[in-house]
Each structure stands twice: as structure tokens, then as C-alpha cells.
Amino acid sequence: MTRRPAAGKGIFLGSTEYSATPLHRRAPLGTEGASSHSQYKKQPMHRLYHLPLSPFCRKIRLVLAEKRIEVELIEERPWERRHDFMRLNPAGKVPVLITANGQALSDSTAIFEYLEETVPEPPLMPRGALQRAEVRRLVGWFDDKFNREVTENLLFERVTKRLARLGPPDGACLKAGSRNIRVHLDYVTFLLEGHNWLAGPRLTIADLTAAAHLSCLDYVGDVPWDDYPAVRDWYSVMKSRPCFRSLLADHLPGFPATDHYADLDF
């Protein structure tokens, strides 16, 4: 696998300022001032702080939709280091899920596990220990290796840098990302041999994770689908699931999606 030409892609801007009180010791968030006597209390809903083109946020949006959990989406630009946001997640990263009870959860893997444990249907993890290990390996593959070798090189350079005013894209990174994605698409083709889903006979969080990364890259037109028909067929099935609807409706001002982005027969 090609190594990234440039290091230090984290978008850490300035010093962070946040309360040192551990989150679990705080009063549940969002409950301040709530009147227990209110006659017309609105049913509390989960809230997700997210960025539309973040693969980690998209993974959680897909999980929520698969499990039919209603959520309010709140757009957050993590590089702005908003004080109130830093209180929710001292790491300064999206996604952050505020549960209906007002607890702040961060890190997409932790959020996924919480959702899988509290809303088990439909299950997104297989039953057997070995199969579960394989699903976790694949989630790690996409969130770590694929993210570092492909998503950051392409998406960070094309989109985040412009949004955060960090200068023009680095051509060497774009070149490395475009080369690396092919190696990964070959690997996905291999994974799909003999079954319909990445980790075996059923849809799992591994499929949602991979689709979340690829959907961001597809938005900016960086996936060479024509050369990888098996991956395109799998993605086309993913895209047709109801959970994908909200992702396909995303529009980023100043960043139009490719023509086929929302097209189910691309």
C-alpha cells in the first residue's frame, strides 16, 4: 500500500479550551431549565452533531436509519473549536450523539456499540465470536487504513481544506489518494467474492462503514466505479436501501455533487 506523502492531516487549530469535568459526572445535557410541569412536553429525540461529508458521521446516520431511530441533525464545523462543542467532546471531533436522555456520546465505534446494545433490531453485528471479530477488523480497516490512505488524501484536500481555509489541495496527496483507492477497491472486490456483503451472508456494520467512506468520495467524484463492477453492484444495493436516502439528499453549498451521486442506477 502506498504511503501518504504528507503527514499531520489532523485539523487541530489553536488551543482547546474545555471543562475538565468528566462528561459522566455532569448533569445530563439538555435538561437545564426543563420544566417537569410542562403540559405539552415534546418527546425527546436523539441529536447528532455532524458534518455532512464526514464518513464517521455518515456511518452513524446509516446506523440510526437502519434501526429507524429518529434523529435531529446539527451541523458542526469541528475546526471552529466552539466552546460548547468542546464540552460535549473534548477531542473536538464529530460525530457526537446526544441521546434522548441528554447524554453526550462520541467516537463512531462507541456510538455504534451503544446503539447496537440499546436498539438491537435489526442487528448489525453477527452472532458468532469469529464473525464478530471479522466485522470489527473490517470496520477498523475502513476507519483507519482506508481513511488514512484514501479518504484523508482526497476528501480532506478537496473539501475540508477549503471549508477550514487551510489553503489549496496538495497535488501529491490527491495523486496518492487516487492511486490508493484502486488497491482498496481490488480488496473490496476480493471480499465480495462468494457473498453479497463484505463480511459474509448478511449486511453488517462493515458494509455501512465502507459505504459511508465511499459515499463521501463518490460525492466529489473520486470513485472509479467502471473499473470495479462488483463493488459498484454492491454499492448500488447499499444506495437503494432506505437508510441511504438522507445521505443522497445532502447538498454542500459551493461543492456540487457529481451527476450520478443520487442516481440509483449509476
Ligand SMILES: N[C@@H](CCC(=O)N[C@@H](CS)C(=O)NCC(=O)O)C(=O)O
Ligand atoms: N475515531 C473518530 C474519528 C472522528 C473524526 O476524525 N472526525 C473528523 C471529521 S471526519 C473530525 O471531527 N475532525 C476534526 C479534528 O480532527 O479536529 C470516530 O470514529 O468518530
